[in-house]
Amino acid sequence: MRISISTFALALAYTGREVLAAKSAHIRGVSDADQALYQPDESGNWACLNHPDIVLPLSRINDDYCDCPDGSDEPGTSACPNGKFYCANKGHVPGVLPSSRVNDGVCDYDICCDGSEEWAGIVKCENKCREFAAEYAKKQAEIRKTQVSGWNARAKLVAKAAGIRQALQKELGQLETQIALSEGRIVRAREALKLAELQSSSRVGTRGSPLLGRVKARIEEYQKATMALSQRVTILETRLALAQDILQKLNDEYNPNYNDEGVKAAVKAYQDFKESDPEDGDYHQHIEISAADDDELFSEEEIDVDPDVVEYESYIPLQWRLWIHDQKTKLREFLVEHGLLAERKPSGETASVSNAKKERDAAEKQTNELKTKRDSVSRxxxxxxxxxxxxxxxxxxxxxxxxxxxxYELCFNDRVSQKGKSGGPTKLGNFDKIEGNKMYFTQGVKCWNGPHRSAVVEMQCGEKNKVLSVSEPAMCEYFFKIVTPALCTKPDSDTKLKDEL
Structure with a gap:
């Protein structure tokens, strides 16, 4: 049979239009962005999206029979249990509905406000996207308002937190300075105690020589001078630390362009510092022991001395006496420890030893208190x-x-508790940690015949701190929902919101 050229051309044109129509057909239940995934090959066939080895004629897409394991061949019907139906929802936000709910006779306005999922006509679902969009825009405006006010409130919290941290860092530095001064006080107090104990253990009877009496009087003068010097050192160290703080403040706040309040405050503090310089008192009176007195003490004047009543330590330099005293103490402790010598029974202390011990104990107590406070600030x-x-x-x-x-009460960074209409509160947990948008509280009061109570707090952005709800999903495990500006993020731009709508 012979076919004319005109007839063949007409058939070819018709076939081309069919192929073009097939390639341009819109697949129900697929978004515009994914339509390209459903274009057939040159033979008019199409492969399952996640199973390219399964090839189907294009006509078997949306034929109400599930051919692809991934359900990709039935996006517009309920044939595949794992299929997804795309709702365009023009004028509003698009939605994706499980294919099992397509043509089930129920209008799923919460996902498909345009009613497109009930295309078979079992039930008529009107397009309500306009009113849904208006309600959505209203809610988004409220959310944005909350985000803006919450973000501003959060900025204030961040500034407050920075101020608290700065104050703690300053306090930590001051505590370190005070600890150094206090440890110096301990060293001086212990040396003073050694000297007092040495003097007490080296006492002689009333038959002591005139030379020993004069040396003893001179020792007392040196002790007074040492004490005055120690007090003066403490005062100077304290004032040095204060001066350093003042200079640091001036360095931190000084503006070289003009004489600002920081400079004025620092200058005023410096003036007060100068005016508060304490009187030296009897410091120089004790320190200035005249050389004439020493000459008189150690002159070649003949003194009638009974060598039997003068103890040798009275003539040994102080540094050697301290060393000898330490060695004697260690030897006695060794002999007592090994049962070679009976332990010395305590005897009455002299007033100087008692006072020296009090000063040492006070210095050690002060240092320990300062270290405890420093460790707390560091933590x-x-x-x-x-x-x-x-x-x-x-x-x-x-x-x-x-x-x-x-x-139910929640105290940030502290605890959560529960209180009935009568009776005291029950602790549900102590603050443990923060992870993301959740705060964890653990080790609450133990439940009867159960675990320790605990709580998880889920946080979201809010203008003010507020508890929304509390539940107990499992025995003695509590779940809080709260809003707080601490969880607010920087709001999106108006343009992005308009684009979504």
Whole structure:
């Protein structure tokens, strides 16, 4: 059979239009962006998206029969249990519905406001996207308002937290300075105690020589001078530390362009510092022991001395006497420890020894207290308080909610508790850590025949701190939902919001 050229050309044109139509057909349940995934090959066939080894004619897409294991061949029907139906929702936000809910006779406005999932007509679903979009825009405006106000509130919290941290760092530096001064006081107090004990252990009877009496009087003068010098050193060290703080403040706050308040404050502090210089008192009186007195003490004047009543230590330099005293003490301790010598029974202390011990104990107590406080400040500075240290500013702040039967209270960085209408509170947990948008509280009061109570607090952005709800999903495990400006992020631009709508 012979076919004319015109007839063949007409058939070819018709076939081309069919292929073109097939390639341009819109697949129901697929977004515009994914339509290209459903274009057939030159033979008019198409392969399952996740199983390219399964090839189907294009006509078997949306034929209400599931051919692809991934459900990709039935995006517009309920044939595949794992399929997804795309709702365009023009004028609003697009949605994706499980294919099993397509043509089930129920209008799923929460996902498909345009009613496109009920295309078979079992039930008529009107397009409500306009009113949904208006409601959505209203909610988004409220959310944005909360984000803006919450972000501003968070900025204040961050600034407050930075101020707290700066104050703690300054306090830590001051404590380190005070500890150094206090440790110096301990060293001086211990040396003074050694000297007092040495003097006490080296005493002679009333038959002591005139030379020994004069030496003893001179020792007392040196002791007074040493004490005055020690007090003066303490005063000077304290004032040096204060001067360093003043100079540091001047260095930190000085503006070379003009004489600002920082400079004025520093200058005023320096003037007060100069005016507060304490009187030297009897410091020089004790220190200035005249050479004439020494000459008189050690002159070649003949003194009638009984060598039997003068102890040898009275003529040994102080440095050697301290060393000999230490060696004698160590030897006695060794002999007592090994049972070769009976332990010396305590005898009455002289007033100088007693006072020296009090000074040493007071210095050690002060140093220990300062170190304890320093360690506490160091732990506080090292603690985790969330991004930008923001939760540091909320430390000690408490919020609560009345659920009817119980009142639940949450204190940031501290604890959560539960209180009934009668009776005291029950601790649900102590603050443990912050991870992301959750705060964890552990080691609460132990449940009867159960675990220790604990709580997880889920946080989201809010203008103010507020508890939204409390539940107990498992025995003695509590779940809080709260809002707080600490979780607010910088708001998106108006352009992005308009694009979404």
């Amino acid at each position: 506080d500075l090292a603690a985790e308080f969330g991004v930008d240290d923001v939760f540091r500013a909320l430390a000690g702040e408490c919020i609560d909610i009345d659920s009817g039967e119980f009142t």
